[in-house]
Amino acid sequence: MTRISILYASTEGNTQSFVDKLKTIAESNGDQLEARMIGDETEYANETTPYVAIVPTYLTGGTGTGPDVVENFTNALGEYIEFGRNSHYLKGVIGSGNRNFNVQFNLTALRYADKFKVPMLFAYELRGSQFDAVKAYNIMKPLFGG
Numbered sequence: 001m002t003r004i005s006i007l008y009a010s011t012e013g014n015t016q017s018f019v020d021k022l023k024t025i026a027e028s029n030g031d032q033l034e035a036r037m038i039g040d041e042t043e044y045a046n047e048t049t050p051y052v053a054i055v056p057t058y059l060t061g062g063t064g065t066g067p068d069v070v071e072n073f074t075n076a077l078g079e080y081i082e083f084g085r086n087s088h089y090l091k092g093v094i095g096s097g098n099r100n101f102n103v104q105f106n107l108t109a110l111r112y113a114d115k116f117k118v119p120m121l122f123a124y125e126l127r128g129s130q131f132d133a134v135k136a137y138n139i140m141k142p143l144f145g146g
């Protein structure tokens with residue numbers, strides 16, 4: 001049995017829906033998936049075991065990709081990863097967004113991967129399909145020894 005650990009942000013429920021799909025897939029494979037949502041109310045804590053971050057994209061400002069871009073709603077997750085030694089346990093980032101945003105698609109996850117020097121594991125759109133969730137699960141599982 002593999003134990004997969006996820007920290008995620010979800011403002012409108014799409015990422016929550018994707019995480020729920022991942023949980024069902026993990027359970028049907030005899031694995032465990034622990035997922036914690038990180039929001040403005042979350043107390044900082046020291047992570048002591050590996051995890052993957054799943055983050056949607058909410059950006060405004062400038063050209064969308066330059067230095068003047070502003071991250072909205074998902075900052076709490078980024079700050080939580082920055083806290084203490086938490087970034088040392090981050091194994092990679094899964095991101096989402098809406099392709100209507102063109103070059104800004106999935107940009108927050110790309111920015112996190114760059115900032116924390118971890119792989120950008122997988123990207124999907126909105127709630128993600130069952131196929132997306134299976135792919136993401138298969139990419140994540142080996143990172144937890146599975």
Ligand SMILES: Cc1cc2nc3c(=O)[nH]c(=O)nc-3n(C[C@H](O)[C@H](O)[C@H](O)COP(=O)(O)O)c2cc1C
Nearest residue numbers: 010011012013014015056057097098101105106126
């Ligand atoms: C105000 C706003 C800004 C957004 N900006 C982006 C963006 O820059 N790039 C992108 O790919 N998706 C963008 N999206 C789409 C969201 O990332 C997408 O709907 C995502 O699934 C939301 O996840 P959540 O429901 O878990 O919060 C934006 C959505 C909103 C409402």
